[in-house]
Amino acid sequence: MDQDLLKITEEKKKISDNVNILEIGPGNNPSLSINFLETHKCTYHTVDFTGLNSLNKYHQHFISDFLLTELKRSYDIIIDRCAWHEQDLFTRHKYVKKIYCLLKKDGCFIGEHAIYHKSIKFEEDYLLFDEDKKVLYQQKNGIIETVKYIPETQQIESDLKLNKFEILKFICDPTKKIICNRSIPTPRQGDPDHLYFLTQKS
Numbered sequence: 001m002d003q004d005l006l007k008i009t010e011e012k013k014k015i016s017d018n019v020n021i022l023e024i025g026p027g028n029n030p031s032l033s034i035n036f037l038e039t040h041k042c043t044y045h046t047v048d049f050t051g052l053n054s055l056n057k058y059h060q061h062f063i064s065d066f067l068l069t070e071l072k073r074s075y076d077i078i079i080d081r082c083a084w085h086e087q088d089l090f091t092r093h094k095y096v097k098k099i100y101c102l103l104k105k106d107g108c109f110i111g112e113h114a115i116y117h118k119s120i121k122f123e124e125d126y127l128l129f130d131e132d133k134k135v136l137y138q139q140k141n142g143i144i145e146t147v148k149y150i151p152e153t154q155q156i157e158s159d160l161k162l163n164k165f166e167i168l169k170f171i172c173d174p175t176k177k178i179i180c181n182r183s184i185p186t187p188r189q190g191d192p193d194h195l196y197f198l199t200q201k202s
């Protein structure tokens, strides 16, 4: 995603020295590569960094829940690839509000989110999708837990607007899929669609 991220953010904001970037929930697949961090002297913070320790020397990270982490800086760019949709229905709003508060004026919030469509289908018997609530549940060792919120695009649009974000890009490409909670990495027609958005705090 480096190239896309660069292209898109450069339209609005030059990624130059002294830019503060926060990535929430990179897992073992961070958006910014070593190559990027070597060529851009940004401050890169991550929350819940579980993989790729090779990035350690370039940035600071906090292994904790974003909602429970007290971050003392403000950021020019916040990246959230598929972590926001893992929040439950009660904490979703708190989460996006916190992103807004942590951004500097004119700062960008760049995200990706799973999106509902009419032929959504999960074939695994440990997954259950509640069409009314748009919530995906998973059953593991007899315990049922919420794993994803998969709303229609309009819901994300209204969540962002409600939190006073200006939407600059909002791209739902139905040929791109998000694979949820299964190990086989081949996308299926029934998987949720993919949404990419670029927003700004004005």
Ligand SMILES: C[S@@+](CC[C@H](N)C(=O)[O-])C[C@H]1O[C@@H](n2cnc3c(N)ncnc32)[C@H](O)[C@@H]1O
Pocket: 024, 025, 026, 027, 028, 029, 030, 047, 048, 050, 064, 065, 066, 067, 080, 081, 082, 083, 084, 086, 087
């Ligand atoms: C579906 S994975 C996406 C990983 C990576 N961003 C990517 O694009 O491949 C979601 C990640 O978000 C993290 N996450 C979910 N909720 C979080 C929270 N409240 N605070 C920090 N990280 C969170 C999870 O631990 C996981 O690493």
